[in-house]
Amino acid sequence: MNESEPLSLVWLRRDLRLHDNAALYCALKSGRPVVPVFIFDRTILDDLDDRTDRRVEFLVQEVNRLHNELAKMESTIIVRYGHPVEVWKELIEQYSIGEVFANRDYEVYAKERDKAIGDLLKEHNIGFQTGKDQTIFDQDEILTGKKTPYTVFTPYSRKWHDKLDTFYLKSYPTEEYFGQFWQTKPTPVPTLTDMDFQPVKEPFPPRTVPDTLLDNYAKTRDFPALPESTSELSMHLRFGTISIRDLSRQAKEASNKTFLNELCWRDFYFQVLDHFPHVEKNSFRRQYDQIEWRNNEDEFDKWCRGETGYPIVDAGMRQLNTIGWMHNRVRMITASFLCKHLLIDWRWGEAYFGKKLRDYDLSANNGGWQWAAGSGTDAAPYFRVFNPTLQAKKFDPENEYVEQWVPEVNKGDYPKPMVEHTMARQRAIDTYKKTLAK
Template sequence: MSETLSLVWLRRDLRLHDNAALYHALKSGRPVLPVFIFDRLILDQLDDRQDRRVEFLVQEIDRLRDELAELGSALVVRYGNPIDVWKELLEQYNVGDVFANHDYEVYAKERDKAISELLAERGTGFHSSKDQAIFERNEVLTGSGSPYTVFTPYSRNWYSKLTPFYLKPYPTERYKKHFFKTTVLPTPTLAEMNFKPLGEPFPARTVSAKRLDSYKQTRDFPALEHGTSELGIHLRFGTISIRELARQAQDANDRTFLNELCWRDFYFQVLDHFPHVETHSFRRDYDRIEWRNNEDEFEKWCRGETGYPIVDAGMRQLNSIGWMHNRVRMITASFLCKHLLIDWRWGEAYFARKLRDYDLSANNGGWQWAAGSGTDAAPYFRVFNPTLQAQKFDPKGDYIRQWVPEVNSPTYPQPMVEHSMARQRAIDVYKKALAK
């Protein structure tokens, strides 16, 4: 092919509207051809060949193909090691520039560095933009120019900078004629990637104004249908614009929901500035905790057989549908770390395998918050009482009965650990570790 193209590499931004990388590609002066790569280095690590995230990706790729076909264009979809795929693409197409959006995980940054070096060797430019965060990297810093390590002062600065400029959409629709004209291209199927379909519907891509209006009152009660936004998977893969969602929250005057987006940015910048959190405690001294790491107890927690109904309900919900209510995520995580004294990394890895909306930065941040090893100011005395949490947030037991129908029968197990004893044991172990 002799015509020089701009390729836009879609990753966590699976949409044509309000997409920073796509916007810059469309304005590059060359025809634009979008690319998506099913990364074998990631997919081959998945244990379950019926993975909700992979099925979601296939669904959204099909949607993008249809949208591009209406514009007379197509989506290049490949399955393989990204470096190998890009070598093939550079042989197949005359590529002038490649556009992508920033990613903040260690693997992603290393991958992008390798790809940019490959492209540079061929004389091809690599351009990366901010898209999945409202504020990133060094945009929200302390007065001394260092990254924040505590959320509250970060959020104050974040809100002070939140002007309409940062929420302005990228008008990609103005340049839709700049897509490269070609026929629909073949894409790998689930079967070809050795995955099996589940066929269950995914949550909606939008959140209604009515739901935002009630979000503050409903978000903590897991029995309520649609009490939360259920947009996690769409934010994870960028099928919805973070700027669009923030504008909607502002229009609804919903500070509670907007605060969740602030937390999301905060965890992105923690991961970006402190990449050691992927494998170590944010606060390094917490790596000295002597975890019990009882494998039998861990398996009971995984199966939802702890004898604490709210914990078991959450774990069974996770195992069944690949999603768990956020309040219950905190309860189950606290129980594993504090009641059972099992390393938070075990629980984080289990959630990573099961959650359809898994996002490394948020998952890591949530687990380190629960373990007390994260960005909290004085955390380790906080030990959730699962019984009191159930009484407060599932007062009628509707959520528990939905997922633990045998809860009041003789077959339901007794609590595997007594709360008061476990709480004191956790505090003692933490004190000992932090006194070293």
């Protein structure tokens, strides 16, 4: 291919794969030589306190994987570390760019970033195309009869499942066009050390779903001690190292509506964030911003450390602190405890999860925390308060999960509960009722 020929650049963000990638497919079909681009965004990375952040290590691993895949095709991926606008200014100077392709993101920062890049490219007469990839349905594809966004999950999910056919689950056949990759020498990839990060060196979850998991998912998914009770694919979905279409198709072919429903929740929270961006910093239901939170910092610290005296809560927080992941049932229990038992602002917990979770995704994290606080889209009343003791008996009946993470639970040095459940439940209900009655 002619070195001076204009290139099609594919800006990868949450879609770190060559297989079934919408933006990559459009670029490969453009007729120009194609080069993927990835930016380690300092706007995000500079704010990370933990320099052993698992997400950064995972990104380096996956970008190197792409680098190696492309090198085998005598091509490369352009990888930079910096602020996106500055990086794109450099790329415009260094390369002849015909068009840039990317897959849509729905977070406020991402939208602002993409607008800035789009404006910059337009100044240089370079096209910027974005499309759907990380969701099955996005933007205005699932609307009510009045053509408005859904704000309750159940009716949204009915329409989502009804519309889910082979058209939306079909993969983009990118492999057929790999000959369009620009033939050039591989370029270096920044290391963790280059970006002032250090490795954790823990294995990341596999990117496949065993059929046995799908067969038993509905029965096992709420029990945190069971091996392979959940897929742990959330990290791969977050960074797009697997295809949402492939995964949804596998679940649909297995007639596993329970698993599909979890993917439906993911789409739902994306569209809530897209249509109602105020949820990023405020309650979906605005009146809940008036809740008189206690926000006791000492109690918050005990919750963070897993020293509440409630074994299932402490087990969850210690699992999170140790491996950067927590079982979904336990996420609900720990979140409910913080918001309802301790009356601490859900945003404190959301931010802590955001620092620790290797699969952190703003839309899902925000949606889950607002669900726990009662301030979100969920139709359940505010007086839903999980009893941690009963939750443990139901979902960890043999105490296996608790004993794995809280080995001192049956010893004399394990702390007593920091708050009594019945009192805390009533205090939460009274506080919410007082606020919402105004």
